[in-house]
Amino acid sequence: MPGAASPSPAQAEEPPGSGHCRQTLGQTDRLLGAGLAMGHSPGQSQLLMLLLVLLTHVQPRQERMDYVPRLWSATLAGRLTQSTFTLEQPRGLFSGPNISDRDTIWLVVARSNATQSFRAPESVEDSPAPADFPQSGYYLTLMAYRALYPGGQASSQLHVLRVGNDTRCATTTRGCNHPLPDSGPYRVKFLVMNDRGPVAETEWSTETRLPQAQALQVVRGAQSAGTVVIIAILSILLALLLTALVAVLIYTCFDSCRSTPISGPRETVSVRRYTTHDAFSTPAMGGS
Known part of the structure; x- marks a missing residue:
């Protein structure tokens, strides 16, 4: 554009954010000048400036x-x-x-x-x-x-x-x-x-522990006396039950077989076959 001033090399290569830095420096210079105008020494003015910068940049505590x-x-x-x-x-x-x-x-x-x-x-x-x-x-x-x-x-x-x-x-x-x-x-x-x-x-909660499935474990080693007695009694009762069941089956089968008549082979009957024929008597022929 005619009449427009071309940027200097320093301005062309100015990094991003430098404008904000210049603004902060300008505000700092103004604060320092105001402190000197109020009668503060340069050291006091710099301390006030530092406190102000810290207050404006520190994030509030959560x-x-x-x-x-x-x-x-x-x-x-x-x-x-x-x-x-x-x-x-x-x-x-x-x-x-x-x-x-x-x-x-x-x-x-x-x-x-x-x-x-x-x-x-x-x-x-x-x-x-x-x-x-x-x-x-x-x-x-x-x-x-x-x-x-x-x-x-x-x-x-x-x-x-x-x-x-x-x-x-x-x-x-x-x-x-x-x-x-x-x-x-x-x-x-x-x-x-x-x-x-x-x-x-908030504050942290107390500890929470979740339940886990327990694997079934086979008991090994010597059995106690009570366990052995219980196993023996159950084995005897099971044997008696099987014996009674077999006896009932045998009795039922024998009773059903005895009530049914046992038939032997049938007798062989021979039948004679007769050929029937009529006997005709011949009439007597008359004599001559």
Whole structure:
């Protein structure tokens, strides 16, 4: 364009974000000049400037909620299985002003020995999936919003969260509620996150250990005296029962055979065949 000033080589090669740096430096210079104008020494002005920068860049500490997740009542059938366990819903817990309706609420499932090393991810994209559970020791699942956990509503329905209840999702999918791989023990906590990172979290639950199927083991070695006596008595009773059954069969067969007449070979009857013929008497011929 005619009359337009061409950029200098330094401006053309300026890296991204340098404008923000120049703006920050300009604000710093202005703050330093204002401090000097107010009668502060250069050292005091620099200290005030440093404190202001720290206050504007430090992220607020996430809220620690005084809540411990717990299992549902022991009377619930299937509360603990070989790959799932059932929690109470934290109804009304996330109604505070620091949590918005758009913040996501996650359940962190971790092994008991991995809770000390757990660090909340800076974003949901950094959170591990169930496939990373063997390496990381924890993963995030059961994403929800606080509208799903309202408080103050009396209802006869069960408000529960079943961990490990989804058998259709892939373990590589973030947030998948895949069945738990073994008996644990496990501990869980709720974590609230927004676009800037973690907002609030609860306390860790107590340990939860899942039941496992016991393999049938064959008892080897010497039997006790009571066991030997029981086996002997049962063997004798079985022998007597078989003997009585055989006797009943023999008696039934003999009685049926005796009541039926035994027939011998029939007598041979010979029949003579006679040829019958009529005897006609010849009339006497008259004499001459």
